[in-house]
Amino acid sequence: MTVRIAVAGAGAFGMKHLDGLAQIDDAEVVALVGVPRDQAEGVAAERGIGWVTDSLDEALGGSGTGLAGYSEVALRRVWKAVRFSWWMTGLLHRFPEAPGDTGEFGLRLQESELAYLHDSEAARAAFAENYVGLPY
Secondary structure, eight states: OOEEEEEEOSSHHHHHHHHHHHTSTTEEEEEEEOSSHHHHHHHHHHHTOOEEESOHHHHHSSSSSSGGGHHHHHHHHHHHHHHHHHHHHHHHOOOTTSTTOOHHHHHHHHHHHHHHHHHOHHHHHHHHHHHHOOOO
């Protein structure tokens, strides 16, 4: 999974960060915050960074695409992971002592779900996507 990163600074320290991040697999610098803006735009053009601003406030807020929106995005992703974990636990385990256990009917549902997962390419693709981690 690629981690998208914003770097603050287009001077010497910013360049050191950009050099280091370029060595990391699955790290993508998508934004550069820098003053003066023309210097930041030059660095961004050299490095293939698509978004430049001279305002840290702009990078942190706005339309929910900045860091201010990160918690909401991350929380949606966490609940998707919880949903998958709950589904997988129910698929692979039996809880006969638990209230609400459906006995033979529940066992048949499990078997049917496992057969569907085995037989359906679409089900396997969805399983794989959830298992390795959904995109943001």
